[in-house]
Amino acid sequence: MKKTAFSRRSLLASIFGLALAGMIRPDIAHAEDFKMGLLVPGSVSEEGWNRIGYNALKGVEDQLGAKISYVELQQNPASFEKAFRDYASQGYKVILGHGFEFQDAALEVALDYPDTYFLISSSSIHEGNVIGLNTDTSQPFYLMGVIAAKMGQKAGLVGGMEIPPIQQAFAGFKNGAKSVNPDFPISEAYIGNFTDTTAAKEAALSMISQGADFVVPNASGATVGGYQAISESGPDVRSFSIFSDFTEVAPNNILGLYVADYAQGVVEVVRSIHDGTPPTQNVVFGLKDPKVISFTFRDDGPVSVPEDIRAEVKAISDKIAAGEIKTDAQ
Missing domain, CATH: 3.40.50.2300 (Response regulator)
Known part of the structure; x- marks a missing residue:
């Protein structure tokens, strides 16, 4: 026992000495x-x-x-x-x-x-x-809503579950669109989970069949189903990638990317x-944190956002970042 205790004390002393020496x-x-x-x-x-x-x-x-x-x-x-x-x-x-x-x-x-x-x-x-x-995803979604109302005829929003962060994002989209056209039509649906890609795809296809030409899915893992529906519906249906780049899924439909370096x-x-x-x-x-939130336009697709709309969106983005526009008001 004495030898063991001595060995432990020696080991501790050695470690302490190494620490003092910077090793x-x-x-x-x-x-x-x-x-x-x-x-x-x-x-x-x-x-x-x-x-x-x-x-x-x-x-x-x-x-x-x-x-x-x-x-x-x-x-x-x-x-x-x-x-x-x-x-x-x-x-x-x-x-x-x-x-x-x-x-x-x-x-x-x-x-x-x-x-x-x-x-x-x-x-x-x-x-x-x-x-x-x-x-605050309502902020970049507000910009998407502005673009949808300026470039499209009707929008569709496909959510996973009806929880605050997704509701906030969709509120931002709707507020952005209504700031351009108070009567701009927007349909909204939730699939009730974050994994069923088939349900997300079917919800998006249903909206497109009813005239939506700007569709944004927001359903975590199921989101890809929404982009599949958008892609299969042809280049006249447009969207933005959210969180990750889904351009490969819908190469002819994505106008740009919202990426949060969360x-x-x-x-x-x-x-x-x-x-x-x-x-x-x-x-x-939020948009005041450019290292975290990025909202960019795409230039290599068959359809792009015109320069005059881009300039207007940039001015709106600056006002949001400065706190001059509240994007998530219900």
Whole structure:
């Protein structure tokens, strides 16, 4: 026993000496203790929302040296709570629930793990160690609505589930279109999930058959079904890519891209937690954050947005960023 105790003391003394000599960096040791988990409502192999969450996790690993883990889940609140508890009980400092649907489970679990930060995507909450990270998608969708009303005759919006972030995005689109033409017709439908690509495709085709010539799907993993319908309907039906580039799915229909570099935004929030200065309120990314939100036009397609409309959209975007236009008013 004495020999073992002596060996342990010698080992500790050696480690301490190496640290003093600069051979073991304290920041590296700290980084190895910092762990982040991710909960996604589907597969990270799919382009779109789930992949964005995974990219955020990898960004934290690459830039902060954190240990990371993720779990793919179905739409089951009980599994959400279990996954949060599993990570928190294993000492994970940060857990990102990638979607508004994770909020209730996080609030329940957070009470038992006050030293863990629960980040919730697409949420406006801030209660203790539960912090919402919300990209104001109503802002870029407002710009899409302006373009649709100027270039089209009728629009269609296909959503996954009727939850606040998607409702907010669609409100922005409708407000943008109505700012151009108060009587511009817009149809709206929800498929009730984020995985059924066939349902998203059928909803989009139904809208197109009723005269919609500008269609935007917003249904996470199921979104690709909407773009398939748009592509199959010919170049007269137009859209914008959202979150990821779907140009290969609908090469003759995409007018441009709205991309949120949400991943880097998450990295910066996690960095603040890592450094001991966590956010004191919910985080909202918008057009004022050009490193996070990008809205660009496409020039290599059969149809493009005319220069005069682009200039007008740029002026509107600047006003939104300055807080002069409220985009999500119901």
